[in-house]
Amino acid sequence: MAGKRSGTQSKRPQRKSASLQSGQEPRSEPLLSLERIVATAIELLDAEGIDGLKMRRLADRLGSGAMSLYWHVGNKEEVFDLALDSVLEYRGLPEIVASQDWRGQVVHMLEDWRAVMLRHPWSASLLPRRALGPNILSRLELMSKTLSRAGVADADLNVAIWSLWNYVIGATTTRASFDLSDEDRAAGQQRLTRLSERYPTIERSRLLLDSDWDGVFRKGLDFLLDGLAPR
Amino acid sequence: MAGKRSGTQSKRPQRKSASLQSGQEPRSEPLLSLERIVATAIELLDAEGIDGLKMRRLADRLGSGAMSLYWHVGNKEEVFDLALDSVLEYRGLPEIVASQDWRGQVVHMLEDWRAVMLRHPWSASLLPRRALGPNILSRLELMSKTLSRAGVADADLNVAIWSLWNYVIGATTTRASFDLSDEDRAAGQQRLTRLSERYPTIERSRLLLDSDWDGVFRKGLDFLLDGLAPR
DNA sequence: AATTGCATCGTACAGTGTACGATGTCAACT
DNA sequence: AGTTGACATCGTACACTGTACGATGCAATT
Structure with a gap:
């Protein structure tokens, strides 16, 4: 085994989790926290x-x-x-959560998710290889609850959640990988047009060049939701 | 600019692409190639x-x-x-490509894709941050062609392709990130059950523990395809 | 025999994460 | 007041990384 990853608890000094019960300030500014x-x-x-x-x-x-x-x-x-x-902390909007429009809720949650990850492109390529932290789990929990309340059967719940999760993860990581520097972008485009005769269909639909990412995301999500819960 | 990425062509010696026209063997075994x-x-x-x-x-x-x-x-x-x-080279099976069952073709291509990436888990976390190579482009091209022949309108083609792409990428990267060592797995499970009261819905559906990944992938894909092209 | 292009390698260097121990600080106890 | 001991910060050092550079060998051509 080559695993050298450390578990959740390390034997390092590591700093206690908050003050125990001596509820006093750490004096002034901790400088580091x-x-x-x-x-x-x-x-x-x-x-x-x-x-x-x-x-x-x-x-x-x-x-x-x-x-x-x-x-x-x-x-x-x-x-x-x-x-x-x-x-990835979710700052949920109560008015939306309180509404009865579960489909609107789901769409909002996923678009928020996507927006966050596009604001921090590194997060997209990091997510696949890191463990699930509490905020990520909270998002999953909230989504589960919403879908469950919307009437999705328990048997289909996992499928629904993972499908939506997969879709968002895929969309953001893909999108982030196309957010390269101009230099790379130019090189990529040059390479593509040079090889365009080998990929005629892609070339014709201009798949890689001028996709309307926001629109594509929204439309694909609608398709997926249609499949998950036909209206 | 912190960019230090090199373009497609480097000025390095770099080895010429195959022999020019002196069509003779490089003598015996190149040792390195x-x-x-x-x-x-x-x-x-x-x-x-x-x-x-x-x-x-x-x-x-x-x-x-x-x-x-x-x-x-x-x-x-x-x-x-x-x-x-x-x-990611696609070794397509001709008999399947030749058939008229476009939905079967798409499912086959995507399941093959997923199988490859699960066989090489590192590829899943690599794909999002690397450029598109010729084999990846070929897969996209083949998919485009299949969908186009299946009657998907040009206007919907990009949405369809990206949706399916997103789904596969998301599913494989997620799945790969759960393929950790036993040690990590145990630690994760422990952490999850410790916090189970904060994520009751996830806990109840056992979302993270015993999902039937293959089945979930297939079912979700069916849902997505239903949405993309209702049968 | 001399030249030329291909291919391999040894050495060296500028970084990287982090182990280890020294040092400072401050609250609590004697 | 003096001592202790947990908390927190830092300097130095080391093992290891990618790779720049130049020396070296080797086959084919001149």
Whole structure:
């Protein structure tokens, strides 16, 4: 086995989860905290992409030494996990959740999801290979509840959820991978037109060039929902 | 700009594409060749995962020095690109392609796609962040052609293709991320049951535990196809 | 024999994540 | 007041990574 991933609990000092019961402030500004680390990591990821996140650079932005981070965090992978889950927190709109239009709710939840991941393109390519954090699970839970209340039978529930999940994940990761730099984009287009005679159908429909991503997402989602629960 | 990605053509020596017209054997066994490098890289990826592919280890397996690889390959990223595209080559079954059952064809192509990516789990997490190679484009082209022949209007073609693509990508990446080591699996399950009171619906449907992945994939795909082209 | 292009390799370097221990800080207890 | 000990920060060091650069061998051609 080559597995070297550490479990959920490490034997590191690792910092206790919040104060036990001595409910007093940590005096003034902690200088370093999990929240600040994660927030700054997200900034850095947004600005520099997935390969731009280095522990030293993160520490620089925080005005601390590199090794100081390891008091709050077990390793770099944990930073990725926390950043990903943090970004995916669902700030649900109560008025929509309270409505009876379950289809509208589902569409809203999924479009919100997609919007978040497109705002932070690194999250799309990270999601497939990281564990499920609490915010991700919350989104799944909320979706389950909505579908269940909408009358989807328990037997079909898992199929419905996974289908929608798959669709969103696929759509965002694909979309994110097309959000490359202009340089890459130009190179890709050049390569494609050079090979256009080998892919005539794709070329004709201009599949890769001018797809209306938002519209395509919405229409495909409608098709999927039609299949899941014909109206 | 932090972009350091190289374009399609590098100014490296890089090896000419096949022999020009002096059609003679390169004497005996080339010891090193693009094909052998890619094949060995796939072996290594299968065995050690995405982080297990190091240039030195790859060279060891090939019985060569590390730097020798760079004659055939521009950089490590190119190895990923080649391995990914190589694995995704479609060995279509003519009898199925020739049939008139377009829905069967589509299902077959997508299940084959999924099977390939589950056989090489690293490919699932790689696909979202790499460029589209010729084999991937071929698969898209074949799908386009099939759907087009099936009577899907040009206006709906892109929606249909992207929806199916999204579904497959999402399903395989999700599935692959659940194919962790037993250790991780145990830790995840433990964490989930510990938090089960916060996710009652998920817990009840056992969404994360005993989903029948193959069945779910097939059923969801049927739903999607129903929506795309009601029978 | 000399040249030329192909292919391989050894060495070296600039980064990377992080192990380890030293050091500072502050609240609580004696 | 003095001591302790948990919390938090940091400097240094190391193993390991991708790969730039130049030396070296080798076959075919001149």
